[in-house]
Amino acid sequence: MRGTTVRAVNRLTARWAGALPPGGDTVLSAAGVWPLLAFLADGADGPARAELADALGLPAEDSADAGRDLLAGLGRIPRTGTAVGLWTRPTVTLRQEWAAGLPDATLGRLGADDAANQELLDAWAAERTGGLIPAMPVAVDPATELVLAAALAVRTSWLRPFREGGLFPxxxxxxxxxxxxxxxxxxxxDRVGVAETGAGPLTVLKVLGDTGVDVHLLLGPEETERGAVLRAGLDVLAGVHRAVPGGALPPGEPGPGVTVRTVRSTTREPYLSVTTSPFALTGDHDLTELPGVFGLSSALDATRGHFPGVADHPPLSVGQARQAAMARFGAQGFEAATVTAFGLVGAGMPMRPYLVRAVDVDFDRPFGFLAVHRTSRLVLTAGWVHEPVPYTFDEDEEE
Structure with a gap:
């Protein structure tokens, strides 16, 4: 993957994280959104093209090539899968040169039965993520002319597994x-480090996976908002702030959750003792709620078309833009998946009301995480864990 593309995707992650409202748990992937924005920018004109290019951090004329580069690079990571899908109504006159630029895309038709269309798209999402995302995040309704989607699934096992037990703070x-x-x-x-950031001191713990994908756990000051902690972690990843490694930290409590002390031991080797919490998160994001972050402000205007490079007819605008995401961190490893989809509608005509699926997720655990490709430093998934997993005693333990 090109360094310019990796930096552009990570900048979008930072923009998205910085725009998150205060709240509970979430998981998101700018790496799942970015290639779709790139392909849309390639087919856009006017203000929509300029805004999408600004969100991408690259000129629109370079976007499709960068999107293909990103997906190809992701596909080379072991146990990481990507897929692109495009479905259109028979009334859409698609520009074949644009569609041909979608790498290894599933190309399908939307029929007259929208319930059957939804089942088709849901099955694609489930298949391309190994069941981790069971349904397409956008809903097909009579106004939907075109659906463009991307799936991303990541799995890695820890080089050194954790032990599981009870935790009683x-x-x-x-x-x-x-x-x-x-x-x-x-x-x-040195798997742990502490950096001084704009959000205050930040503790970063790297948990290494066997596929070259690592998870960085981020712990900031207790009252710091999730967006600030995630952006601070991204700044440390980018080298804006330097983390002092564990072997160079002073005695005492040099960072959130970190204690450095001298203890008696039977060996000469120092050691790092880690305690953390497993998590299983889901997120459902309506990208149209943050149009400035994703360059969608003009593209959402249905009074005119914005994507003449996508289709000759009808004129198209963005009607829906959503991402469904999940992440699991356990004793043996980590897995995450996203499906991101854009539903384009006919522009210059009255919008029809439609129903969208909404998922309400509310955990309560104050630390963030970044799933990072070790070589390129691309952030695949980011999230905020707000609720720990309760410990359940079985009958044998109670006896």
């Missing part, structure tokens, strides 16, 4: 709760 927001904890001890002190 005595202070802080989890005090008095019986939770599931993950534990690991290593002699590699």
């Amino acid at each position: 005595e202070s802080g927001p989890w005090a008095g709760r019986e939770l599931v904890g993950l534990y690991r001890t290593t002699g590699l002190l």
Whole structure:
């Protein structure tokens, strides 16, 4: 993957994270949105083309090539799968040169039965993510002329698994709760570091996977909003702030959640003891709620068409733009998936009302994470974990 593309995708991750409202748990992937914005920019004109290019961080004339480069690079990561799908009504006169630029895309038709159309798209989402995302995030209704979607699925196993056990905090927001904890001890002190950032001190713990995909756990000051913590983590990843590695941290409490002390041991080797929490998150994002972040302000204007490079007829505008996402972090490894979809509608005509699927997710666990491709430093998935997993005692333990 080109460095310019990786930096552009990570900038969009930072923009999105910075625009998140205060709240609970979420998971998102700019890497799943970026190639679709790139293909739309390639077919756009006027203000919509300029706004999409600004969101991408690249000239519109370079966007399609960069989108193909990104998807090809993602496909080379072991146990990472990508897919692109395009479905159109028979009334859409598609520009074949634009469609031919979609790499290995599924090309399909939307029929007259929208329930059957929805089943077709839902099945594609489930198949392309191995069941991790069971349904397409956009709803097909009579106004939908074209659906453009991308799927991304990532799996990795830890080089050094965690042990699972109980976690019973005595202070802080989890005090008095019986939770599931993950534990690991290593002699590699530099897996953890503390950086001074614009959001305050940030602790970064790297958990290495066997496919070249690592997860960086981020812990900031207790009252810091999730968007600020995630952006600080992205700044550390980009080298804007330098993290002091664990082996160079001073004694005491040099960072959030970090204690450095001298202890008696039977060996000469120092050690890093890690305690964290597993998580299983889902997110449902309406990208049209943040049009400035994704360059969609003009593209959402249905009074005119914005994508003459996509189709000769009818004129098209963006009617829906959504992402469904999930991530699981456990003792053995990490997996994440997203399906991002744009529903384009006929422009210059009255909009018809439609129903969209909404998922309400509310966890309560204050740390962020970035799933990072180790070589390119591309952020595949980012999220905020707000609710720990409760610990359940079985009957044998109680006896």
